[in-house]
Amino acid sequence: MCFIWDCTKSFARRHPKCFVGFFHPFTVLFVLGCTVFFVGLQMFYVVPELFKTDTLMYKLAWIAAIFITYNILGNMLACHLTDTSVGSLPKDRQIPEPGEEPMWDFCDVCEKPMPPRSWHCVLCNRCILKRDHHCIFTATCIGHNNQRYFFWFTFYLALGTGVALTTHMLVVLQYCSYFDLVTRNIDSYRRLPSWLYLNLFVTMYAFPAPAAAIVVQFLALRLNGTLHDLYSKTYDLGIRKNFKMIVGERGLWTFLSPSIKSPLPHDGTKWETKDTDISEC
Numbered sequence: 001m002c003f004i005w006d007c008t009k010s011f012a013r014r015h016p017k018c019f020v021g022f023f024h025p026f027t028v029l030f031v032l033g034c035t036v037f038f039v040g041l042q043m044f045y046v047v048p049e050l051f052k053t054d055t056l057m058y059k060l061a062w063i064a065a066i067f068i069t070y071n072i073l074g075n076m077l078a079c080h081l082t083d084t085s086v087g088s089l090p091k092d093r094q095i096p097e098p099g100e101e102p103m104w105d106f107c108d109v110c111e112k113p114m115p116p117r118s119w120h121c122v123l124c125n126r127c128i129l130k131r132d133h134h135c136i137f138t139a140t141c142i143g144h145n146n147q148r149y150f151f152w153f154t155f156y157l158a159l160g161t162g163v164a165l166t167t168h169m170l171v172v173l174q175y176c177s178y179f180d181l182v183t184r185n186i187d188s189y190r191r192l193p194s195w196l197y198l199n200l201f202v203t204m205y206a207f208p209a210p211a212a213a214i215v216v217q218f219l220a221l222r223l224n225g226t227l228h229d230l231y232s233k234t235y236d237l238g239i240r241k242n243f244k245m246i247v248g249e250r251g252l253w254t255f256l257s258p259s260i261k262s263p264l265p266h267d268g269t270k271w272e273t274k275d276t277d278i279s280e281c
């Protein structure tokens with residue numbers, strides 16, 4: 001698995017245009033296809049095994065499914081459409097103010113100065129404000145301006161696949177007892193419909209990836225870090241301020257919808273640290 005990952009990274013570095021042209025449409029379609037597949041499976045096959053389709057519970061399940069799907073796809077789209085490059089700054093903020101020069105770096109590729117915590121991305125071919133990583137599933141870089149959307153995108157992906165896994169397990173328990181499953185009673189497995197057995201298998205593999213992604217995002221949020229400096233406490237301002245630095249002034253309300261306006265505390269060029277009040281960094 002590591003070998004495939006290393007080969008993919010190496011190919012991306014050597015042929016960024018080819019990588020973006022081929023992998024981005026493929027991975028975006030993969031997320032869209034999987035979302036439609038799991039919602040359809042869940043609402044037309046799995047949930048009706050738990051609740052009759054004319055009950056209030058089934059209708060509530062539909063509302064929950066639509067809410068989660070809207071937030072997965074809405075945050076994914078917002079993530080892709082939000083420009084988080086240094087070029088998104090007003091012209092006068094693309095150069096350091098007097099006194100800031102020592103804290104800024106220079107990008108040899110763009111041949112322009114870049115603010116602290118910014119990195120050049122070979123796939124986007126731009127410098128990204130507080131670059132976290134390049135996400136192939138949203139076909140863009142994750143940085144200062146769109147990390148909010150990526151955070152909730154991974155959260156709802158993990159929630160959706162987690163709910164799917166739980167409901168699959170509940171349906172399985174209707175066909176055979178917990179004791180039979182634990183003791184691997186082969187007769188109990190034979191009682192499961194083949195579609196349920198197959199779906200359970202697929203769902204078990206779908207859950208770990210978004211669950212791991214949201215855990216990493218929580219780790220980054222905890223210390224106001226990025227994927228590159230997960231355990232650095234340099235920019236840690238306390239959990240409340242760190243959270244607002246990612247999701248903006250509206251805080252937890254952003255949980256409800258990507259359309260909720262939530263201005264970030266700053267433009268991504270001045271980073272307050274533990275040691276300085278407002279580091280003109």
Ligand SMILES: [Zn+2]
Binds near residue numbers: 127
């Ligand atoms: Zn650059």
Ligand SMILES: [Zn+2]
Binds near residue numbers: 124134135140
């Ligand atoms: Zn990128």
